[in-house]
Amino acid sequence: MSYPTHLTSLYRLPAHTFPGPEGKTDDLPAADSRAWRIASDVYDGEEEWTAAFARFCDTVDTTRVKALIVGAWEGAYDTDPSDVIEALLAAKDRFPALRALFLGDMESEECEISWINQTDVTPLLEGFPELEELGVRGGSGLRLSAVRHEALRRLVLESGGLPADVVRGVGGSDLPALEHLDLWLGTPEYGGDSEAADLEPLLSGGRLPKLRHLALRNSEMQDAVAAAVASAPVVARLEVLDLSMGVLTDEGAAALLGGQPLTHLKKLDLHHHYLSEPLLDRLRGTLEPAGVEVDLDRDGVDEDVDEDDGTVWRWVAVGE
Template sequence: MSVRHVEQFYGLPVRTFPPYAHPEELPDPDAVAWRFQCGPYATDEDVEVCWRRFTESVELEKVRAVILGQPWYDADGGGGERFLTELAYRLTALEAVFLGDLEEDEAMVSWIGQSDLGPFLAAFPGLRELHVRGGQGLAFPVTGHEGLRVLRVESGGLPPEAAEQIAAAELPALERLELWLGDEDYGGGTTVAQLAPLLAGTGKQNLRHLGVQNSPLQDEFAAAFATAPVVERLASLSLSMGTLSDTGAEALLGGRPLTHLKELDLSHHFLSHAMMLRIWTQLEPTGVRVNLIGRQEAEDYSDVDYMADDADGRYIAVAE
């Protein structure tokens, strides 16, 4: 699975800021999501010039959405959000931010550096939507945030400590949460126990969509969701992109009823045809939209030393 530049964000068309455009040629500040992308060979001076022209030619008090790509974020590290944090006193209408909008030919998702997002979140209490691509160096050390409604973290290896911090944070307004947990070889390895507050529904009373995705422990998470209190309040659940097998699906179907869901996303899975039919038969007639697209074929690698930890050949959708 590949990741691409977003073309729309926060319901707005994306406009890459042209560093040499005249102010009268620019759209209204609140009509687009502003993307900053200078390419792989941009110097620090190029970045400073681009950002300075933006601050001088756009009415920052009206900007609603910002996307930071390369080189604000790349394989050399993150921290680009400091450009926003330093201007928080002017970016008073900012509601949505995407940190690390890079494609694969710019940096593999597991290489994209992030940082401690505590100061950034504290500077923008009115932030409603935050997307993060890449997990290397990511930290989310906040006790809570009153305004955040959407949080999406795309990673081939989300640091378990960051996942644990997100699970424990008080986010009372949060409606959508997606976590791509990733593989231990790329910095991931989050366990069910580390997401215990999230599974219990603690501190996220308005959560309606939850995605615990892209995990090599997908069977264990499916079994945990079978009895997780948070499921009762959800409208949609995603256990996609991981290594889900019949074992996990059996546990999920045998747990709390799922018939109240509008959607169950299990795409990129390793289910047998018989189990797929059982899921459809059990849930589709009740009105649940079930996504089983992307059936993967597991192979037996048990005789290959370097695949010893994945002897049945199952794999997640996004790792490196």
């Protein structure tokens, strides 16, 4: 099992954590030179997230801030970030340059990804029409309705289980500028109840004319995802296809190789897989001569066989 770590950058800017209530704020970096991480403490915080954000707004020239990273908020394991989103929206006029926002930047020591409570993030897209990047970590309680957003270029939803309604919300959205889409579909055990059919609006590509990087990963149904992708119209315009971190077996890889050509890709990412050597050889032999970078790393893959009935147990890279 792998675990997400704190972001080191956002919007091509290095991440910088805004000091706590006892920290020094008299020698901070330039407001537009960092992706600012604002965090409380999940368990015994001295300061609520909204109070930390208020201090940030009073200390930093928010008119120049380009990227915000929302870290831990108090009780994230049983409290959603409604107050966080309300505070961000209330201050939106103070952030005219904001172009990137990440909600829920927590490591496992703070809150396991499947324990992070989320909420409806649609208001963030509606409230920040100039936003170019939105990332969210945690799928429990997450909601995203179909929207039209003219500026969004990158959307990342990281979860141990992404609700089907969220997948459908993304698929029903008109995102004419979107270039990079990354969905961690997850497993039913952690709320990932989507099916391959829910991906059809995304795979048709009709509402995503500029999409170049598509990641549908960390999925227990990775074979079905690969089979759907094999004939998907959107693939022809992609530069990067990422089906990594999931339970991909020979069945899914064979379907992928038997579908439309993938030799136009710059990269095919299948790391964390359950493929046999013959399938690995086929992938390399088909794609590498065409100049496609193929990531077939197996690091972290875990597989158990039940000694009683021979059942094979396989896991996604990020679950709990």
